[in-house]
Amino acid sequence: MQTNLPLADELAALTVRIADLLLTHETVDEAVSALAHALKEAIPGTRGAGVSLMDTRGRRISTASTDPDVMQADQLQYDLRQGPCLTAWAQQATVTVGDSRTDHRWPAWSRAIADLPLRSVVSTPLSTPDGAIGALKVYSPIPDGIDPKAIRLIELLARPAALMLANAQARDAAERLSDGLIGALGARDAIGTATGIIMERLHVSRDQALATLISASRRRNEPLHQLAQDIIGGGEL
Missing domain, CATH: 1.10.10 (Arc Repressor Mutant, subunit A)
Incomplete structure (x- = not known):
């Protein structure tokens, strides 16, 4: 993806790509995985990206990560019940971590990922009119590795992505109900x-x-x- 486009053009191009990916995958799990990989490709210099869908209690119902390090960092959030992804989902607001080694908001999680090549992260909620259904996150191997333009792009992308994923969830639920009937x-x-x-x-x-x-x-x-x-x-x- 071209990174020298104006933000509006870049967002439009990425949204079209994401829509094509999400609408052509048959299951929610496939759509979540496609979104994670598209995020990594869209944001230069990232170590990896992840997407998690959660229920009303914050329990994962679908998750995808582009890299083992991201998968481990995400798993630690759920094991420890703390971290930027869970906070972004709960507060329905973007959470940025400039340097995981000096950010003390989630001490257990920050200590647990100290040996991973992940220094900064941006996590933003997947918000729908009915509330957040999950969160997406992008990791960088260096402090402050995700610039403000990339953060804004992630935030703007999250809303249409959330609506498309919510539709995919509804479609899957309808299919399961139909099969059950x-x-x-x-x-x-x-x-x-x-x-x-x-x-x-x-x-x-x-x-x-x-x-x-x-x-x-x-x-x-x-x-x-x-x-x-x-x-x-x-x-x-």
């Missing part, structure tokens, strides 16, 4: 069919056949829908 309907139909087979075999009412099926499921310690499929396939009670 299909599975539930399939199980219901199988149980109904197996009940009809038992009615024919034993010459009993529907209620009696269903009770027999449930009793056999408990006795055999076999899920009801699975036993129903066995009976449909010619299996015995």
Whole structure:
């Protein structure tokens, strides 16, 4: 990406690229990974970048890092429950660390990453109208290694990226719900069919056949829908 463009043009170019990446990946995890790598490429001189999506309690639901050092630094934040990424998410505000060795806001985390080649970091929330769904962060190997223009670019990019990731999350949730409903309907139909087979075999009412099926499921310690499929396939009670 060209870094000598005016900020507005640079942002527009990067937003289009990010939109293409996020909208063409099938899962949220893939989209998060694509965003992390695009961030690293867009900000010159970075050691790496990371993106985390979190639930309302700050627990990760999806995360991606471009480099092992970034992955370790991020993991330490979650293990220690402190760090710039969690603060950016909780406060819904950009957090900058000029030098991790002299910044004392998260002492345990700063000590834990002392041997990593990460000296400065910018983390900004992925904010939607309903609140922050996570945070993205960029690390540099030198103190004050991320200049103000890059910080502003990261902040401006975070909003459209957050909205696209929120849409991806909603799409994934809808697909999981759809799969679950299909599975539930399939199980219901199988149980109904197996009940009809038992009615024919034993010459009993529907209620009696269903009770027999449930009793056999408990006795055999076999899920009801699975036993129903066995009976449909010619299996015995």
